[in-house]
Amino acid sequence: SQQGEEDPQALSIQEGENATMNCSYKTSINNLQWYRQNSGRGLVHLNLIRSNEREKHSGRLRVTLDTSKKSSSLLITASRAADTASYFCATAPLNKFYFGSGTKLNVKP
């Protein structure tokens, strides 16, 4: 990808389980964002974590950021079938917007 890698590339879990997705990026950042994309659709913003923050919670979502390792994680707790989608991290170095490679999450009912 243009900015970094995400792992795993694909994740399949049962409903109710937690899903953790990791993102690594290449350059210094002011913040890191997470987006969700349902198949063949546009993207929906999930969370923005600033470079001076280490963790943010929003409902069932927990985002962490480790700037020393240039990495972030997205945790979805108590997953639901409706969480099935692709998840991307994104950063904006030099006023451009780049996405990670993405994780395709499948939550089985």
Added chain:
Amino acid sequence: GAVVSQHPSRVICKSGTSVKIECRSLDFQATTMFWYRQFPKKSLMLMATSNEGSKATYEQGVEKDKFLINHASLTLSTLTVTSAHPEDSSFYICSASPGGQADVEQYFGPGTRLTVT
């Protein structure tokens, strides 16, 4: 929240023809919009940064004569795929934010699926 629209949502064209895709910010002004391309099961690749009233900035490897970008107003950017070929078939998405900054929440259009036959 802010809304970005794209038109058309789907287009099929013949090889050699040109196709124009519109990206509009419906309830805010955007001095900057971003255009992406997405292949099946892949991530979004930034193609270019569209700047209102000035030339677009293209990413390395993106042909500016192939993908013409015009940002003539604060609410409209267009991407024209010129002399389209089957390898140009892809999902094209735009994004924008109020104020035009990159490191804030981006609002995405629903995408345009281009198929070149």
